[in-house]
Amino acid sequence: MRRRGYVLLLTAAMLFLFALPATAAQVFVDGDQLDVSTATEDGTTLVPLRAIFQALGAGVNWDGANQTVTAAKDGTRVQLQIGQNTAYKNDKPVSLAVPGKIIQGSTMVPLRFVSESMGASVDWDGATQTITITSTAQTPTGPVTTQTTVHYIDVGQGDAIYIELDGNNDILIDAGDNGYGNTVVNYLKSKDVDDIEILIATHPHADHIGGLPAVFNAYDVQTVIDSGVAHTSQTYERYWTAVKAEGAKNQEAEGQAWNFGSCSFEVLGPTNTYQNLNDNSVVTKLSCPGASFMFTGDAEAEAESAILNNNLNADILKVGHHGSKTSTSDSFLSSVSPETAVICVGEGNRYEHPADETLRYLQNVGVEIYRTDLNGNIMVTSSGNGYDVNVNKQGVAPQPGPAPLPEPEPEPKQAVSTEGKYVGSSESDKYHYPDCRYAESISTENLIGFEDADDATAQGYVPCGVCKP
Numbered sequence: 001m002r003r004r005g006y007v008l009l010l011t012a013a014m015l016f017l018f019a020l021p022a023t024a025a026q027v028f029v030d031g032d033q034l035d036v037s038t039a040t041e042d043g044t045t046l047v048p049l050r051a052i053f054q055a056l057g058a059g060v061n062w063d064g065a066n067q068t069v070t071a072a073k074d075g076t077r078v079q080l081q082i083g084q085n086t087a088y089k090n091d092k093p094v095s096l097a098v099p100g101k102i103i104q105g106s107t108m109v110p111l112r113f114v115s116e117s118m119g120a121s122v123d124w125d126g127a128t129q130t131i132t133i134t135s136t137a138q139t140p141t142g143p144v145t146t147q148t149t150v151h152y153i154d155v156g157q158g159d160a161i162y163i164e165l166d167g168n169n170d171i172l173i174d175a176g177d178n179g180y181g182n183t184v185v186n187y188l189k190s191k192d193v194d195d196i197e198i199l200i201a202t203h204p205h206a207d208h209i210g211g212l213p214a215v216f217n218a219y220d221v222q223t224v225i226d227s228g229v230a231h232t233s234q235t236y237e238r239y240w241t242a243v244k245a246e247g248a249k250n251q252e253a254e255g256q257a258w259n260f261g262s263c264s265f266e267v268l269g270p271t272n273t274y275q276n277l278n279d280n281s282v283v284t285k286l287s288c289p290g291a292s293f294m295f296t297g298d299a300e301a302e303a304e305s306a307i308l309n310n311n312l313n314a315d316i317l318k319v320g321h322h323g324s325k326t327s328t329s330d331s332f333l334s335s336v337s338p339e340t341a342v343i344c345v346g347e348g349n350r351y352e353h354p355a356d357e358t359l360r361y362l363q364n365v366g367v368e369i370y371r372t373d374l375n376g377n378i379m380v381t382s383s384g385n386g387y388d389v390n391v392n393k394q395g396v397a398p399q400p401g402p403a404p405l406p407e408p409e410p411e412p413k414q415a416v417s418t419e420g421k422y423v424g425s426s427e428s429d430k431y432h433y434p435d436c437r438y439a440e441s442i443s444t445e446n447l448i449g450f451e452d453a454d455d456a457t458a459q460g461y462v463p464c465g466v467c468k469p
């Protein structure tokens with residue numbers, strides 16, 4: 001008996017080595033069960049491409065000479081070569097967790113590839129070992145739900161933000177100081193980034209562009225957007241040399257916009273050239289179905305006020321200039337009206353960022369604050385119905401110091417809230433219910449009352465995204 005057990009074990013090991021284990025998962029496509037077997041490799045479930053794509057209504061062709069499968073449906077054409085990590089969807093690269101391979105005569109691909117290439121929704125139930133694939137062809141007008149993750153990478157006192165979009169599109173905003181270039185590169189590698197579609201160099205300060213030469217070294221970068229403002233520092237020289245050597249498209253920030261699936265990414269600033277380098281920061285906004293994000297670099301109050309005419313409303317605000325009190329002005333914060341704030345800041349930095357004042361202000365309007373000095377890397381994932389925040393450490397924020405004592409005789413508050421149904425600020429374009437936390441943060445001299453929504457609209461105001469008047 002013992003001997004037999006040994007032989008069986010050996011056979012199992014050989015199967016594993018030479019054929020990959022077939023798993024007993026059941027596969028359903030649009031409600032019908034397929035008679036196919038699946039496999040796993042490195043924790044990735046592999047499924048037979050031909051059977052599933054055909055069940056989804058795609059035509060499938062095999063070119064034996066080039067070891068290439070082509071599948072086509074409704075104007076979508078997918079090409080995959082056996083052994084390659086990159087497939088092509090309408091000639092755009094799609095990366096595979098493991099390359100496509102032939103197992104017992106079937107071309108096997110990672111399960112996720114089915115959703116990425118054919119836009120089908122894929123559900124995996126581990127308990128019942130069931131894979132349910134639903135084609136989205138029945139609702140061609142509905143937007144395909146995408147998932148986007150924004151990674152605020154901990155680079156001490158500096159910024160480095162990686163945006164992971166569907167369809168293998170990658171955006172990087174800054175890369176910290178030059179000591180952190182490799183931290184950023186390693187982080188991107190750990191997320192299987194293959195190349196960078198858009199790189200934003202917000203402004204020439206070392207804590208933002210210092211790490212970029214390492215990124216250019218490691219990655220093919222397609223487009224670089226910067227403020228167009230040069231600096232005399234060696235760090236800037238190194239950055240500029242790397243940009244030129246990269247041969248990427250280099251553009252000055254001037255209102256560019258891109259669409260990635262159902263997300264859009266747009267450049268909002270700078271709209272002027274400023275004496276203060278921080279104010280030249282490239283300001284961008286990412287809008288996805290589940291959440292919108294504002295990225296501010298080190299823009300300070302002057303630059304913030306110059307872009308107030310845009311729709312700044314965003315769920316998640318990257319707080320300007322590491323939480324310095326020279327950024328996050330009243331009018332800017334109430335225009336963005338975020339629910340969540342992320343501060344990229346180094347522990348014990350010599351600038352004493354973030355300022356107590358900024359923290360208090362954010363807390364007063366009920367914004368949830370995350371900080372890279374306390375939370376490490378901060379990942380915000382948006383899907384169709386909202387967003388989740390994950391952090392790699394749970395730090396406890398020291399309470400900001402006490403608020404300065406109020407003026408001895410404060411001016412009596414204007415009783416605006418009783419004069420109209422809604423209120424707004426002369427410094428912003430939002431109107432609110434008087435009890436909205438943003439309404440309460442408007443200073444008395446800027447407070448305006450509106451009789452009703454029409455009155456507010458007529459004066460060029462739009463509803464606040466938080467109190468939704």
Ligand SMILES: [Zn+2]
Pocket residue numbers: 158159205207208298321322
């Ligand atoms: Zn900075």
Ligand SMILES: [Zn+2]
Pocket residue numbers: 203205277278298
């Ligand atoms: Zn700066």
